[in-house]
Amino acid sequence: MITLEQRQQVRQRANFACEFCGVAEVDIGDQLTIDHFQPKTKGGSDSLDNLVYCCVRCNQYKLAYWPTEMSDTQLWNPRQEPFVEHFLELEDGLLYPLTSTGKFTLNRLRLNRPLLVAYRLRKRKQIEEKQLLERYQELTQLLEQFYHQLSNLTEEQQELLREQRDLLKLIIKWAR
Numbered sequence: 796m797i798t799l800e801q802r803q804q805v806r807q808r809a810n811f812a813c814e815f816c817g818v819a820e821v822d823i824g825d826q827l828t829i830d831h832f833q834p835k836t837k838g839g840s841d842s843l844d845n846l847v848y849c850c851v852r853c854n855q856y857k858l859a860y861w862p863t864e865m866s867d868t869q870l871w872n873p874r875q876e877p878f879v880e881h882f883l884e885l886e887d888g889l890l891y892p893l894t895s896t897g898k899f900t901l902n903r904l905r906l907n908r909p910l911l912v913a914y915r916l917r918k919r920k921q922i923e924e925k926q927l928l929e930r931y932q933e934l935t936q937l938l939e940q941f942y943h944q945l946s947n948l949t950e951e952q953q954e955l956l957r958e959q960r961d962l963l964k965l966i967i968k969w970a971r
């Protein structure tokens with residue numbers, strides 16, 4: 796039995812997103828499932844290092860996979876190996892496998908399912924838009940600083956002009 800406390804720990808540790816495909820609770824509008832990486836039916840335990848936070852779809856595709864023969868391919872364990880070790884995300888949002896484990900996991904969990912690819916592209920676009928907005932804000936700040944300096948400079952120039960005029964008046968008065 797997974798306790799409520801364990802569930803909370805697994806959720807937090809996974810940053811509230813599927814550890815296989817990256818879809819977050821807020822994208823789905825609900826909590827995700829907890830997967831036993833080594834299935835309980837294949838001897839897996841309820842210990843935290845065997846629990847993976849997992850969306851319903853990834854969980855359905857993974858099922859109770861566990862390699863039994865030496866020749867069986869290992870499934871990628873997101874708790875033990877970084878994503879970038881096994882996959883490359885391409886420009887068009889598709890994942891490209893870098894290892895045999897990556898290739899196997901990609902096929903088994905259908906990590907290039909069309910809606911997931913569309914999700915990846917949308918997420919990337921949101922990040923790009925956010926970066927663009929930040930750059931725009933920086934530029935606006937710089938412009939504000941520039942106008943401030945310019946107005947200071949104009950005031951100084953006017954002051955200088957006033958002094959010159961006063962000086963000229965004095966010279967004219969003295970020359971008479």
Ligand SMILES: [Zn+2]
Pocket residue numbers: 813814815816817818849850851852853854
């Ligand atoms: Zn998933």
